[in-house]
Amino acid sequence: MNHSAYRFLHSRWPSGILVLLFTFAFGASGMAGVWDEGDPANGEQLFNANCAYCHYINKEVLAAPGLGGIKDRWSASEELLVLWIQNPQKAAESGDPYIKSLVERYVPTYGWMAAQAVNEDEIKDIMAYVQNPPGGGAEQVADAGDACPTIDEMYPEESSNSATIWFLILLVLFIIIAASASNVKRSLTNAYRESEGKNPLAQKTYVESLREWAWNNIVFVSIIGLFVTAYIVVIAYQSAMGIGVYEGYQPEQPIKFWHSIHVCENEVDCQYCHSTVAKSKHASIPSANVCMNCHKGIKNGSRWGEKEIGKIYTAIGFDPATGQYIEDYEEQPIEWNKVHNLPDHVYFNHSQHVAVAGLECQNCHGDVAKYKEGRIAPVEEINALVDEYPTLIQLSKPTLTMGWCIECHNKAEVDLASSGYYEEVHNRLKDDIRGNEELRRYLEDEEVTVKDLGGWECSKCHY
Ligand code: HEC
Ligand code: HEC
Ligand code: HEC
Ligand code: HEC
Ligand code: HEC
Ligand code: HEC
Numbered sequence: 439m440n441h442s443a444y445r446f447l448h449s450r451w452p453s454g455i456l457v458l459l460f461t462f463a464f465g466a467s468g469m470a471g472v473w474d475e476g477d478p479a480n481g482e483q484l485f486n487a488n489c490a491y492c493h494y495i496n497k498e499v500l501a502a503p504g505l506g507g508i509k510d511r512w513s514a515s516e517e518l519l520v521l522w523i524q525n526p527q528k529a530a531e532s533g534d535p536y537i538k539s540l541v542e543r544y545v546p547t548y549g550w551m552a553a554q555a556v557n558e559d560e561i562k563d564i565m566a567y568v569q570n571p572p573g574g575g576a577e578q579v580a581d582a583g584d585a586c587p588t589i590d591e592m593y594p595e596e597s598s599n600s601a602t603i604w605f606l607i608l609l610v611l612f613i614i615i616a617a618s619a620s621n622v623k624r625s626l627t628n629a630y631r632e633s634e635g636k637n638p639l640a641q642k643t644y645v646e647s648l649r650e651w652a653w654n655n656i657v658f659v660s661i662i663g664l665f666v667t668a669y670i671v672v673i674a675y676q677s678a679m680g681i682g683v684y685e686g687y688q689p690e691q692p693i694k695f696w697h698s699i700h701v702c703e704n705e706v707d708c709q710y711c712h713s714t715v716a717k718s719k720h721a722s723i724p725s726a727n728v729c730m731n732c733h734k735g736i737k738n739g740s741r742w743g744e745k746e747i748g749k750i751y752t753a754i755g756f757d758p759a760t761g762q763y764i765e766d767y768e769e770q771p772i773e774w775n776k777v778h779n780l781p782d783h784v785y786f787n788h789s790q791h792v793a794v795a796g797l798e799c800q801n802c803h804g805d806v807a808k809y810k811e812g813r814i815a816p817v818e819e820i821n822a823l824v825d826e827y828p829t830l831i832q833l834s835k836p837t838l839t840m841g842w843c844i845e846c847h848n849k850a851e852v853d854l855a856s857s858g859y860y861e862e863v864h865n866r867l868k869d870d871i872r873g874n875e876e877l878r879r880y881l882e883d884e885e886v887t888v889k890d891l892g893g894w895e896c897s898k899c900h901y
Contacts, residue, residue, distance in 0.1 A: 481567025
């Protein structure tokens with residue numbers, strides 16, 4: 439079938455029926471050139487406008503297979519490719535085995551691909567682009583899973599309690615040995631007394647024999663006692679110093695929502711979910727509706743199947759079998775456990791730090807792309823990100839403590855010149871500089887830290 443004939447017929451008949459007819463009439467005779475004749479530059483624009491919402495090129499991501507290598511994979515006819523893109527369900531009715539396998543593989547997880555309003559020429563352009571994207575498809579990632587290790591893999595759980603555990607094991611072993619040694623000793627003594635014709639010693643209780651043993655080994659017991667006391671004092675001191683330090687805190691969550699799957703593997707932007715973070719004091723936690731933007735289609739996870747994703751449906755009242763919301767359903771909001779939780783007397787504002795100061799989320803929250811459930815990043819972990827985030831301000835005090843806020847306000851420079859917000863303050867300060875040596879110094883070297891602007895004033899952070 440040549441192009442003009444195709445387009446001629448195309449313009450009068452509903453395209454789906456027509457292509458179907460032709461497919462059945464002529465088999466996979468094929469129109470030439472779906473793969474080879476398009477304009478890749480135009481294809482890129484069309485791809486970004488229509489397909490990139492679901493498809494990447496080299497990676498199965500978000501909600502659909504990658505389109506790279508489609509020419510080698512697609513074993514159905516070219517007509518069916520066009521039909522698939524314009525009307526996937528119609529194309530499936532053709533019974534073509536490739537399309538059948540495509541549907542079986544993806545539809546249960548992602549749902550049907552939406553019919554696309556693109557014509558045959560546009561499809562050629564798109565195919566030209568996806569087969570040969572400039573730069574090989576910028577987001578090319580060989581295997582997303584491998585490129586996205588979770589934080590647990592990066593920082594294997596340090597068993598901070600291992601000293602305690604060893605200590606307890608040793609203590610128990612020691613008592614057992616001591617007890618059995620004294621038993622053996624008594625049995626031997628009794629055997630000896632019996633052979634001498636004397637009565638055996640009276641059977642002592644465990645406590646009695648322990649006490650006797652302790653008296654006989656008073657020096658040894660005192661040393662052990664001293665160690666135990668010292669140990670308890672050290673542990674008590676350490677935990678007292680740790681009050682108000684929440685680093686590493688990671689509470690259980692009602693759903694196994696992993697940041698690594700969403701942020702790293704699927705490249706969802708933080709603000710897609712935490713949409714208020716640049717606008718208001720708090721960063722919002724997404725409602726189940728936001729999850730449903732994707733999980734209406736993605737019903738089956740590769741890790742826990744329907745189990746975890748199903749909890750979103752239970753929360754919102756969605757029947758994955760029918761793909762419909764249940765009417766008059768009483769929603770059961772997902773009760774996420776708060777991870778970061780400053781005391782009530784502290785005022786912290788996200789937009790001030792994200793929008794005004796332009797800080798990266800990672801400067802305070804660490805490598806969230808590697809998180810499973812939300813947690814509080816220890817400051818060493820954050821500092822290790824400096825190569826990736828050159829503007830990161832490295833700190834030493836434990837995250838979320840007052841010392842941490844203060845230390846950053848001491849180090850963080852505020853760019854007065856380029857921030858309209860401060861221009862007025864800047865000018866006012868210049869006028870007001872009389873005799874204020876400190877202020878003049880700051881203004882002359884243009885190095886103004888948050889502290890200089892009052893970031894250390896108690897009332898800025900405390901109600
Ligand atoms: C709403 C999401 C969505 C959009 C938009 C979308 N697709 Fe798809 N596409 C899918 C899904 C999902 C599949 C897998 C089959 C299924 O589940 O229906 C798929 C499959 C395909 C396939 C078959 C892939 C294979 O491995 O054989 C092609 C080709 C395709 N899409 C092309 C396109 C083109 C071209 C566009 C843009 C004009 C586009 N799609 C837009 C969701 C989408
Ligand atoms: C797909 C949605 C989604 C994306 C994208 C996302 N998050 Fe989250 N985030 C959540 C949900 C849901 C929670 C609550 C559950 C939890 O704590 O694990 C959460 C929790 C958090 C928490 C802990 C909140 C608390 O209770 O203190 C932080 C911090 C956080 N996210 C930061 C980020 C950053 C930074 C990014 C981008 C790098 C990001 N998130 C991307 C959905 C998302
Ligand atoms: C922008 C799209 C998008 C949004 C929004 C989104 N997810 Fe996901 N989610 C995905 C993708 C893609 C996967 C990977 C599916 C897979 O494992 O094949 C996924 C996987 C998951 C998984 C793991 C499932 C498994 O068994 O492997 C859970 C649980 C999950 N999401 C929960 C949520 C929750 C809760 C929200 C809302 C706070 C949410 N998602 C928002 C795209 C999204
Ligand atoms: C200057 C440090 C800092 C930066 C930068 C920062 N956060 Fe936070 N974030 C915090 C602190 C402190 C809290 C605890 C606030 C509280 O308990 O009132 C918090 C809490 C959160 C929470 C829990 C909800 C809330 O508001 O209490 C989320 C979600 C969150 N941050 C996401 C983000 C995202 C996304 C970004 C980047 C766009 C970001 N944060 C940037 C320090 C920061
Ligand atoms: C990573 C660095 C960093 C950390 C950590 C940080 N801040 Fe800030 N903070 C800044 C910067 C930079 C500004 C200046 C923003 C601007 O340009 O106005 C600022 C400004 C502020 C202001 C406004 C000060 C003023 O003069 O108006 C308050 C209040 C504040 N921070 C509170 C906190 C609290 C509370 C914490 C700890 C929970 C904290 N900050 C942690 C960098 C940080
Ligand atoms: C940059 C922000 C910031 C400034 C400025 C600041 N604080 Fe704090 N302060 C905090 C934070 C955050 C906490 C909570 C730390 C925690 O939970 O471990 C805190 C905790 C405290 C506590 C402990 C209360 C408790 O819950 O045990 C006291 C007392 C305190 N601040 C006094 C002050 C005084 C006095 C000043 C002025 C010299 C001041 N703060 C300035 C952020 C600040």
